[in-house]
Amino acid sequence: MDSYTQFLGSKIKLAEDAGFDINPSSLHPSSLPHQVDTIVWALKKGRALIGSSFGLGKTHTQIELLRAIREERGGYVMIVCPLGVKHQFTEEDGPRLGVRINYVRNDAEAMVSDSPFLITNYERVRDGHFSAEFLAKLTAVTLDEGSVLRSIGTDTYQQFTKLLKSVPFRFVCTATPAPNKYKELIHYAEFLGVMDSGQALTRWFKRDSQKAGNLTLHPQHEADFWLWVSSWALFLTRPSDLGYSDEGYDLPELRVEWHLITEGESDTHVDKRSGQSEVFASTKGNLQAAAREKKRSIPARVEKMVQLLQAEELDHWLIWHHLEDERRAIAEAVPGVESVFGSQDLELREKLIVGFSHGEFPYLSTKPEIAGSGCNFQKHCSRNVFLGIDYRFEDFIQAVHRTHRFQQKESVQVHIIYTAAEEPIRKELEAKWQRHNELMETMRGIIKTYGLSHQAEKARLTRSLGVERxxxxxxxxxxxxxxxxxxxxxxxxxxxxxxxxxxxxxxxxxxxxxxxxxxxxxxxxxxxxxxxxxxxxxxxxxxxxxxxxxxxxxxxxxxxxxxxxxxxxxxxxxxxxxxxxxxxxxxxxxxxxxxxxxxxxxxxxxxxxxxxxxxxxxxxxxxxxxxxxxxxxxxxxxxxxxxxxxxxxxxxxxxxxxxxxxxxLWRSSGDRLLSPGDIRNKSLDTIGKWFKKRNLSHVYDYEEHVRLSEELDSAGRLPSSFMMLPPQSYxxxxxxxxxxxxxxxxxxxxxxxxxxxxxxxxxxxxxxxxxxxxxxxxxxxxxxxxxxxxxxxxxxxxxxxxxxxxxxxxxxxxxxxxxxxxxxxxxxxxxxxxxxxxxxxxx
Missing domain, CATH: 3.40.50.150 (Vaccinia Virus protein VP39)
Incomplete structure (x- = not known):
């Protein structure tokens, strides 16, 4: 084999194992078969993504992972979780598994902890309450509800990737991502040290040359992409994905009811360029109009919400909202409601979330982005009301699954209140929901193809090496x-x-x-x-x-x-x-x-x-x-x-x-620069040709160039998709x-x-x-x-x-x-x- 062929062969890569083998019998006897397989696989990988559907026992899995690593390698191990989730580790699954997990808020508390099993929340790590020196000493870290890493460029993503890079054992545990959430997957890969996100984007995806961030998986790369993903990630939608019985893992009935509010006024918008007034019959394609409609209709929507609460005998409701004005209106209209919002003290926010999950009070009002990830409310709550809707489907579906999940004993109701002007938002949400369900079925097929039972296929990638001339x-x-x-x-x-x-x-x-x-x-x-x-x-x-x-x-x-x-x-x-x-x-x-x-x-x-x-x-x-x-x-x-x-x-x-x-050097013909009136009504092609000729035959004047561009812009003639008047060169x-x-x-x-x-x-x-x-x-x-x-x-x-x-x-x-x-x-x-x-x- 010559050196070039050897070089090409060295490109073949899968995520390498960085962990150790464990005897399954050493795991806690309460571990279910699908949990045992997951834990054994993840310990072998050392750094892995575990994407499990709601209610499959991610908390149990994480504790057992850290217990095994602690026994094998020693040192501190840490769980990082969203607000309102730590009690599931410290008060429920931890004690049940015989593991004492201490909540810590900074280095000092961690260093005096009487247990090496630590837990904190994302905000404290992101905001610098833990030093880089302390985090580097960790033997293992697991990110519960790792969806915080979804959006590249956020403080959370950049901080966590940098701060935890040297931790030997790293895991992300989250809900099963949709198979088209490519950026989410490759950001997980970068955090786990599998592959740089820029490299992954280049390797697998077709970029849109007209719009940044618009990615499409190359058809010829699809099989290889999922083979690569399956070398460091495991996705589970139910136990049968790994060949086990689904008994006890049936989702409860989900009833969705849409409530149309007819009150409201028309929304008038004036186009700055044409000067024309336009009356919006809906908010389609206009986020500002949607926000105005939402704010204007608060009284009518709150009234409908109160009617729904009073019509039900069940006394535990989740009230989801988007605006602070909505939160204040809810507080005035619903006696006994507790609100969780962003400017609250972290400890109070967590106390209220935990209290509602324990059934301590009947109504919790919050935003999907605050309590929509990680919180388990299914034990005491099966009723949801969304005071309004917006285009953010991911936040919406996460909020729904706070109650609609495995181990929920009641049928779940989701009431959604909206106005006539928000009908386009409803249609888009329903379309996304249908697409979400289809993608989940696609994911099941991917799991069956590339799951743990297909290790033999993972030994090779399907890329070709060599070409038939x-x-x-x-x-x-x-x-x-x-x-x-x-x-x-x-x-x-x-x-x-x-x-x-x-x-x-x-x-x-x-x-x-x-x-x-x-x-x-x-x-x-x-x-x-x-x-x-x-x-x-x-x-x-x-x-x-x-x-x-x-x-x-x-x-x-x-x-x-x-x-x-x-x-x-x-x-x-x-x-x-x-x-x-x-x-x-x-x-x-x-x-x-x-x-x-x-x-x-x-x-x-x-x-x-x-x-x-x-x-x-x-x-x-x-x-x-x-x-x-x-x-x-x-x-x-x-x-x-x-x-x-x-x-x-x-x-x-x-x-x-x-x-x-x-x-x-091109000499001047002496032609003058046309006035704005000369060019205002000319075609774009004519303007462009004239500008090029004028630019090459006269001494360049930057301020004239700017004034001409501004005149075109004010007349609505300056395109936003290409440059009309680029500088010319002699x-x-x-x-x-x-x-x-x-x-x-x-x-x-x-x-x-x-x-x-x-x-x-x-x-x-x-x-x-x-x-x-x-x-x-x-x-x-x-x-x-x-x-x-x-x-x-x-x-x-x-x-x-x-x-x-x-x-x-x-x-x-x-x-x-x-x-x-x-x-x-x-x-x-x-x-x-x-x-x-x-x-x-x-x-």
Whole structure:
């Protein structure tokens, strides 16, 4: 096996076991079969996610995990839980299992605890009540209801990942996540030390180039993704998922009743740009209108709530609300109600939650985000009333499951009060609820496929290693389906006239399901390690003195990955230059290609106008793209000409054109800047063309540029999805006129075929080919994608050679090349007329 094959094989990774084996008979005899399997598996993993449905005994499982680890490794062990949950550990399951668990609020209390089993809440860890030094001494930590890690960028996620990184045994125990909650899963993976979240996003998911955070799991990655997840996570919806009886685990009946309140007024909104007034018959698509409607209808909704409470004989109710005004209205209308809210002292909030779970008072009023996770109210309560609704389904369903869970003995009622204007919110909630139920069934299928009973399949991933070479060839093009390193090794020395490609951006994207994929690397260092196999081969096949033109851009580094809390830039273009120089090329310079900052911000949220107004120090510049120019040394260094030079005809490439190219200065025509009145009613296309011409022929005036943009904005003519008036450059070294819509993705869309992640614009390719190659020469792209470079090479009278690993791209690309060759070979009507003329004369 050669070194390249060995390198590819080293990419195959699963979560490695970091724990120890235990004899199941040593566990507490009250442990149920599905709990025993879970505990044994988790101890073996050492760091794992346990996703169990409500009522399957996560509290019992966590205590037994920590007891076994304490007996094996010693030291302090800690449970971190939501408010109102600790009594389940300290007063119920702990004593039942013979484990004394002490509640501690800071380092000092922990250090004097008479038990090594500690428990605290998330807020105290997040807010710094425990030092990093103390937390680093823990042997094990388990996060009860780990949903606090769901939202990347929150204080909780960043703090916990950093503070608990060195704890040897780490577990997250939470409700079974929906299978489409990909970000939630990969954030758990990062906390557990399985994989960096940025790496996981790159490896498994297709990113939306138009909108940041919109992720889709690549179909070809789905099986591998779940195999990987199942190497560190276990999901249970019921005992039968692990082959055991579901007796005693039947969910009670759930009755949902919607109560429509007809009182309320219309909501009028004035559009700032059009000046038109609009009366909203509903709150659809307007969060501000929804908030106003909710606040306005409080009296009517509270009245309906009181009627529901009085109509039931049962005297324990959970009253869920969203607004502080609602809480105050509830307190006035319901005698004996206790309220839990955010500004309360933590100890009082927990006391009230525990008191209600014990049945000490009849009514508890709170928000879903405060008591919707972790709290068990099923022993004394089976009635819920939601005083209102909003779009946050996750909070809603979590709140419902505080009473609708295993071990609930009564049928559960959920009463939801809403107004006519909130009908769209109701429809969306019901649709999400239906989708949630479908996803839970999907999860059951995933569990049965990848659960504990399928360890044999986990020993391997289904990614392919190696490629079966396929070739599509015409007279002027060659399209190869292969690993580019392997393909280049078959090519003759000095056989290529120009190398032009857009290289993968490190591990930022993963293009195929193959381990050969350059994007399938855990870090940039590993990417460039694979790159070291490629560059020497490019140097070998390129003719002496010829050019490698490499399209590249720097990379965004997200604050959640770096720990900085804000986005920074990785100098990927410089790293690429270093790699080519290391491989034997010489660096000749770079051409800068300006991009649309509005589109970029829609993709990354890195340049936000609102954030710039809050604190300009967080904001940076738009990210240009570059064409890096490298040269293979010619054989004869006395004049430094290429062995086969790229020659231009002086009749076509005139002295005047050369002087303008060399000097890169465009003189003014004296035309004036149009007034706002001149442009107000012109089309966007006309405005854009005029602005470009004006910008290149006059001394640039920043304030004029701003005033023009502001005038367009005030007239409602400044687009928010792309940049209407980008700065222009005098220099040929800065390209400002690349049309990013002109790519082969346009043809892919027409054919309903898969788009390329990062299509290369024709403008860039054409300029490179024309400038650094002669007609009929070979232009090579080792990362062919949709074969844009060979396609344009054929169109421009060259010979294209493209190599692509992803078969779908290769199949599409060869069609484009074949069509280009056909068009180039078909004579035009004038050609036919010219051909016929001599024959007519001869006749």
């Amino acid at each position: 396929e070739v599509a060839q015409g007279k002027r093009y060659t399209c190869v389906h292969n690993d580019c390193v392997a393909e280049l090794r078959t090519m003759a020395d000095n056989s290529v006239d120009l190398v032009h490609t857009s290289i993968p951006f490190g591990n930022h994207y993963e293009y195929s399901a193959s381990y050969n994929d350059f994007g399938h690397n855990e870090s940039n260092d590993r990417f460039f390690e694979q790159f070291e196999f490629l560059v020497p081969e490019l140097l070998r096949v390129l003719k002496p003195g010829r050019i490698a033109a490499i399209h590249v851009k720097d990379r965004i580094r997200y604050g959640s990955v770096t720990g900085n809390g804000f986005m920074t830039v990785e100098r990927f273009s410089d790293q690429t230059s270093d790699a080519f120089e290391k491989g034997g090329f010489v660096f000749m310079g770079r051409n800068t290609i300006l991009t649309d900052v509005v589109r970029e911000n829609n993709q990354t949220y890195r340049l936000g106008w609102s954030e710039q107004c809050k604190d300009g120090t967080k904001m940076s510049y738009g990210m240009p793209e570059y064409v890096l120019l490298f040269r293979k040394l010619p054989s004869d260094l006395s004049n430094a000409y290429a062995d086969e030079p790229v020659v231009k005809n002086k009749e076509e490439y005139t002295r005047g054109r050369w002087q303008l190219d060399a000097h890169a 220099s040929e070294m800065v390209a400002t006129d690349v049309v990013y819509m002109r790519t082969l993705n346009g043809e892919q869309f027409k054919r309903n075929a898969q788009n390329h992640i990062c299509p290369l614009p024709f403008d860039i390719v054409d300029r490179v080919i024309r400038r650094w190659s002669n007609e009929d020469e070979v232009v090579l792209d080792p990362f062919g994608g949709l074969m844009t470079v060979p396609f344009r090479a054929v169109t421009l009278g060259r010979r294209g050679y493209g190599i692509e690993l992803k078969k779908e791209y290769w199949q599409a690309g060869q069609v484009y090349c074949r069509e280009a060759e056909y068009k180039a070979s078909v004579p035009s009507l004038f050609d036919l007329l010219d051909a016929e003329t001599p024959r007519k004369e001869a006749a």
